[in-house]
Amino acid sequence: MLFARQDLLAQEDGHLAPYAVRSSQTRGRAYPEPESRYRTPFQKDRDRVNHTTAFRRLQYKTQVFVNFEGDYYRTRLTHTLEVAQVARSIARALGLNPDLTETIALAHDLGHPPFGHAGEAVLNELMREHGGFDHNKQSLRIVTHLEKRYPGFRGLNLCWESREGIIKHETRYTLPEAEGYEPHLRPSLEAQIVNLADEIAYYAHDLDDGLRSGLLRPPQLGEVELLRDLLGELGLRPEGLEELGRRVFIRELLGLLITDTIHATHQILQAHRIESPEAVRHHPGPLAGYSPGLTQQLEHLRAFLYENFYQHPYVVRQVGKSRFVLERLFAAYTQEPRVLPREVQKAAQEEGIHRAACDYIAGMTDRFALDEYARLFEPGFYR
Template identity: 45%
Template sequence: MTDPLPRYEDILAPYACKPSETRGRVFKEPETANRSCYQRDRDRVIHSSSFRRLKHKTQVFVYHEGDHFRTRLTHSLEVAQIARSICRSMHLNEDLGEALALAHDLGHPPFGHIGETVINECMKDFDGFDHNAQALRLLTRLEHRYASFEGLNLTWETLEGLAKHNGPLVDKPIDHTNPPESLPFGFRDYLPENDLMLHTWPSAEAQIAALADDIAYSSHDLDDGLRAGLFELDELKNIPVVMQLIDEVKWTYPDAPKDVMIHELVRRLINRMIADLMVESGKRIQALDPDTPDDIRNAGGPVIAFGKDMADAVKTLKGFLFERMYRHYLVNRMGSKAKRVVLDLFNLYISEPECLPTEWNARAGAPNSAETARVVADFIAGMTDRFAFREHAKLFDLNRVSL
């Protein structure tokens, strides 16, 4: 007779988040026999309308500029793959890591950070706009799929990890029933229902999802920039790790075509970053010697991190991409158009809420009121790039008859 297979929780580290120890959901639901609570969270994110809309939301290049460039959806899938692999290798909960990775960009409006900047400026007199807080708002308020509650009713660990995957949002415990005004609106609106302990670090799984995001967008934006011809391989010579890998690829495959060399570079860069993260994180966890997930939360600093040399290399790479890609004139031109689209739509909807679709107009208040501003921000933030362009054409092209 063979030994029975170990339970999933038995192979997890003691400081991993375990389904049997979850702090649960705001609205109580019976659990299922064939999926853990974190698997259900992941599946609810995947089946949400917000997740589907990521298909046509900008990563760097607007959707119609090429079929092979990343969108928010493909980026989120790549982050999830990296997070899942790291969690598995470190005996952490890969279902929770995957759920967080898939959900981390849900709050981004159309046109990426440019869209967020414009909406935030439009909302400066109405509590502002923050994409991370908007993700929490989507998952707890705006998604309407269930008859018993608003949102997706995700577990505490998923919501906590989403809210503070980049670290604590406040420097000391707060009264969650009366959140400070310094917090973005989405957090202040939700915290009275559910204390997410914003003064602590998140779980190790959430920290992995955050760095998986860094790994994915640094390497894949580099890939997209090279393939778009915004810069060449030889221009990366001031980024030590990257240049070392380029030399390695050229030496190993001297006759490989450019597109294959780019792929070989990117896959090696991802592997190098993951390996470095696991070595450094292993050292930090060994020094901390945690016994529970709360030991990770109360560590006083991140336990998942790059080593110093890799952290410096990633910072240099981000700086290069900022100057040579995110500020490239082709990206700037589309960004300029995107600013006008979002600004025009916001100004029209807030002053004429009757132009909003019926279900959104029903939630709005008086023209130019704070209530209407938040409805407009929610509506625009949920748009895809192409829907925003279409709405703008319908409302501002005076020669267009069809609405």
């Protein structure tokens, strides 16, 4: 038995919740083109994101630890894959469109520069007089302009809903600027789920990497109510937490957060009688969320990670190094554009040297940025 695109669209119509975005109702692509014979439009979007150069580069971009610091720490790519897994699990339980959800999840960090959030802050500061830098905008810029894979248009020509979900990716620290994508309205529930999945993945894998690295010590877990209670339920003692116990603990924490999000979001949707994608968009606030009790506990976990992990002296030193490298690269490129590759020099003629240099740096992996610094500033380095 074969399932062609029309069969898959019919399956969506029959099985998705009324508030889910259906592929058959997409607002379409910027450039008309034939759809796939055996894929829905959002499945096609997902596959296009997977095959981009920007997606592959995430393998060598910082999550918390710079790429060369160890083979087992999360990178920006493994973080993205974990976000996609969490988001799919939540989306399926709520009857949402898993393909649109996965597309947004896989694309949400394409625009991250080398060295993680520290790199983003540096580029935003350097570009202050030239339009700034924001990784959400850069992700959209990649899929609409920078990736060159098709003869008829620039970018990936994704569906409107996929592009909207990328530009409206929201965290508690940043609110998106979504000019051209109905900024006065909320994004789809699929996009809202990706926002939460991003947080959930951070909580679990940053805690895991902190413990694995030794920057966080198991006895410290008892300082956080959520972690202390979960350890007790699992019969684990913080001071005696070994590798297998840590893996069980992180897995159960992830499951707890996912389950709470499913139940809490379902209750919110029922309470507000949300019965269509339009009702989602016009609702005054986000509809995806945690239960009130877990929300408060996560505030404590966030503060714990910030104080004991993100602000650990070792991490802060690496942030300082990355700032120095990116500032020197940006200065070298903007002061002497001839050191840039020919295609970047050509882009500078069209868009200005500052934006072209910023795009070039943002696309670098950690390793390439460090090698490029050595090529420019270290005598005897010719690789």
